[in-house]
Amino acid sequence: MPFQISDQLGAARAVAYLMLAAGTYNLVTGVLMKIGDPLAELVAVGVASVAFLIIGAVCLRRPASLPKVFWLAVPFLSAIAVTGLNLATRDTSTGAQLFYLWPLLYAASFLSRLMIGATVAAISAGHAGVAFTYMDASHALHDWIAITVAMSMTALVVASLVERNNRLRHVLEVQAASDALTGVANRRAFDEQFGRTVEAARAAGQPVALIMIDVDHFKAINDTWGHAAGDHALRTVAGALRDAAPGADHLVARLGGDEFAVLMRAGPLTAMGYAEQARALVDACDDLPSGPPRLSIGVAVLPDHAATADELQRVADAALYQAKAGGRGRSTLAEHPAHHTVASYY
Incomplete structure (x- = not known):
């Protein structure tokens, strides 16, 4: 998005630290050390x-x-401030121009390419105002071109590094939230999403709805046909759970072993x-040496069967064990939670 902050907390800290440092620096070097100036x-x-x-x-x-x-x-405010200070102090030195790096690095780190380009343009215009005011035309032109090119190249490099870092971070986040074997969400991702989804629904x-799924007699598949066949069966079940509700807002997760939610x-x-x-899709699979696995499934819905996230999980577990029994x-x-307990189905 052209007008989006990629990391507002990081942006706030960057602005805070740099503003505090800039305020202190300018107060010391621009006021206290220049007593006697106009x-x-x-x-x-x-x-x-x-x-x-x-x-x-x-x-x-x-x-x-x-x-x-x-x-x-x-x-843009920072570029204006730097330009204003340089005009007020008649400072065209390289040190004064380096202060433009801060708004440039901020934009390249937290804003879109469109905003980065606009920031470079603002810096270029600001420096042109200072250079052409206090330098001869030829010297000012060369200095302005040099600063504009340097800022543009710096922005390009930093923005490219930030985008690469964001892509790598996204890959790591996806990997951390996914089950390596089946590609669906893992237990950690499910637990994080479960409470938020239930509260939002309430x-x-x-x-x-919380739907708990167990692959029936999965140990026998592993023992008889080998772990490769067992892994194939789990991937088949995960694919069926994903495909059973195309376009629907649903989260499929492998909780561990042969248990899905x-x-x-x-x-x-x-x-x-x-x-x-989902059961029909699994039954239709004909590429498993063990044949399609059977599934035991328990279904519970809030508010029909539970009032809280914990209750919903208990009731769904109870329904699953009832299916097994x-x-x-x-x-x-x-059923309603008052009518059964999970322990009765062990």
Whole structure:
């Protein structure tokens, strides 16, 4: 998105630290060390320094109090501030120009390519104003071109490194949340999503179904046909669970071993229909040496069978064990929690 902050917490810290450092630096070097300079210059630098310190403190302590547009405007405000200070102090030195690196690095680290380009343009325009004001035309032109090219190349390199880092981080996040064998979510990802999904459904007054799945007699598949066949069976089940509800908002996870779970926004009838569709897809597989595995499935729905996330998990587990106790290879819809306990199905 062209007007999106990629990491607002990181952006807030970057602004806070740099503003505090810039405020202190300018207060010391631009005011205290230049006592005796024209009063107007001292006042301008002093006011800017205090403003930097205040903004830095707010960004550090209360970043949420600042509007979103502030984080987008930061590089432009910073470029204006650097230009204003350079004009006030008549400073065209290389050291003064290096302060433009801060808004440039901020934009390259946290903003889109469009905003990075706009920041480079703002820096180029700001430096042109300083250079052509206090330098002869020829010298100013060469200096302005050099700064513009240097800032552009720096922005390109930093933005490319940031994008590469973001891609690598995304890959690592996906790997950390996925089951290596089947490609569905792992237990950690399921546990993190489960509570959030249930609370969101309760707040919206919508149902949410938890579907627990066990592969029947999975140990026998491994013992008879080998672990490669067992792995193939698990991948087949995971694929069926993904494909049984195309386009639906559902999370498929392997909890461990031969146990899977599915979380979906659905009522009892839709959830049971999904369970039967998943079973049918597994039954249709003809490339397993052991034949298609049978599935025991327990289905529970909030608010029909439970009022909280913990209750929903207990009731879904109870329905699963009821399916096993009833002969396996079937789907069972949960009863009210008061009517049974999980222990009764062991």
